[in-house]
Amino acid sequence: MKSKILRLLKESDGYLSGQQICDYFQVSRTAIWKVIEQLKKEGYQIEAVRNKGYHLTESPDVISRAEIESMSKGRWAGGHVVFYEETDSTNNRAKDAGEKGEAHGTLFVADRQTSGKGRRGRGWESPAGMSVYMTILLRPDIQPVKAPQMTLLMAVAVVEGIHKVTGLCCGIKWPNDIVCRGKKICGILTEMSSEMTYINYVVIGAGINVNQETFPQEIEDRATSLRMELGCNIRRAELIAAVMESFEECYETFLKTEDLSGLKERYNALLVNKDQDVKILEPGNEYYAHASGINEKGELIIRTEDGEEKTVYAGEVSVRGVYGYV
Numbered sequence: 417m418k419s420k421i422l423r424l425l426k427e428s429d430g431y432l433s434g435q436q437i438c439d440y441f442q443v444s445r446t447a448i449w450k451v452i453e454q455l456k457k458e459g460y461q462i463e464a465v466r467n468k469g470y471h472l473t474e475s476p477d478v479i480s481r482a483e484i485e486s487m488s489k490g491r492w493a494g495g496h497v498v499f500y501e502e503t504d505s506t507n508n509r510a511k512d513a514g515e516k517g518e519a520h521g522t523l524f525v526a527d528r529q530t531s532g533k534g535r536r537g538r539g540w541e542s543p544a545g546m547s548v549y550m551t552i553l554l555r556p557d558i559q560p561v562k563a564p565q566m567t568l569l570m571a572v573a574v575v576e577g578i579h580k581v582t583g584l585c586c587g588i589k590w591p592n593d594i595v596c597r598g599k600k601i602c603g604i605l606t607e608m609s610s611e612m613t614y615i616n617y618v619v620i621g622a623g624i625n626v627n628q629e630t631f632p633q634e635i636e637d638r639a640t641s642l643r644m645e646l647g648c649n650i651r652r653a654e655l656i657a658a659v660m661e662s663f664e665e666c667y668e669t670f671l672k673t674e675d676l677s678g679l680k681e682r683y684n685a686l687l688v689n690k691d692q693d694v695k696i697l698e699p700g701n702e703y704y705a706h707a708s709g710i711n712e713k714g715e716l717i718i719r720t721e722d723g724e725e726k727t728v729y730a731g732e733v734s735v736r737g738v739y740g741y742v
């Protein structure tokens with residue numbers, strides 16, 4: 417009810433009468449009053465005027481379940497939110513819930529992660545109060561071998577969500593890092609539970625640097641945040657909703673062909689490695705090549721220095737610029 421009241425307040429451009437809300441939910445005025453008081457405690461500025469009703473004058477940058485759900489525009493992606501003030505990793509929470517039968521599309525969000533995860537056992541710096549850590553739980557009816565392609569859907573959705581909310585144009589470093597001026601602003605991690613022929617669930621997590629002003633020394637040369645790029649704070653719940661809206665659409669396009677043919681152009685237009693010289697890092701092997709974009713399987717098409725054209729698959733491979741991270 418809290419999420420819905422918040423949504424009603426946001427959608428109403430004037431006053432929303434207590435009676436209107438009571439009729440809508442079929443509950444008493446006291447019950448409504450209690451929810452309004454809770455919202456005020458969380459930092460929402462709500463005016464209550466006799467004979468007129470309630471009017472929301474300001475929303476804080478909170479990321480609670482109610483705030484995120486009240487902003488959600490999609491039909492299924494992120495409409496149901498499980499929120500944690502603090503957890504080890506939202507991917508872990510989504511995987512646990514996946515085991516217990518939680519529904520497709522549920523979004524797990526935390527204000528702080530104590531063991532944020534990157535790819536291949538690396539960590540993700542996850543301070544409280546300033547970033548987005550979210551993981552969506554999915555139950556696609558596709559072959560397990562195709563699941564890694566879904567990472568690229570989230571990459572497109574994050575770039576589009578950031579652009580929609582802030583106007584900032586970020587790019588994608590293949591396969592799944594979001595970068596701005598050569599620095600990383602978001603990392604994405606996909607994990608899966610499957611049998612040989614079917615998927616139990618897939619979780620896709622995104623850590624977006626939103627309102628940080630500094631980073632720890634070890635990563636400060638290659639990390640940035642929206643605040644550092646734009647010079648102002650961004651509302652995290654609005655960003656989460658925009659990313660989910662775009663993700664839902666990308667996912668539905670992906671499912672039509674069960675590959676990236678419907679999204680390849682969109683992805684390649686955002687790819688910072690496109691038509692660039694890159695360094696390919698494979699376990700025990702490093703070489704230079706020219707990258708031309710992804711194919712419909714999400715593999716990076718490259719031409720090696722001896723002229724051979726081939727594709728590389730994200731699993732074991734990382735890509736760098738010739739002179740630096742991008």
Ligand code: ATP
Nearest residue numbers: 534535538539540541593600603625635639734735
């Ligand atoms: P790859 O190209 O293989 O993805 P990567 O270095 O980008 O390599 P990821 O696993 O995607 O690796 O991300 C984890 C790495 O990102 C960490 O090892 C660290 O260097 C960096 N990192 C950790 N936290 C943050 C953060 N909040 N913002 C930006 N970068 C971070």
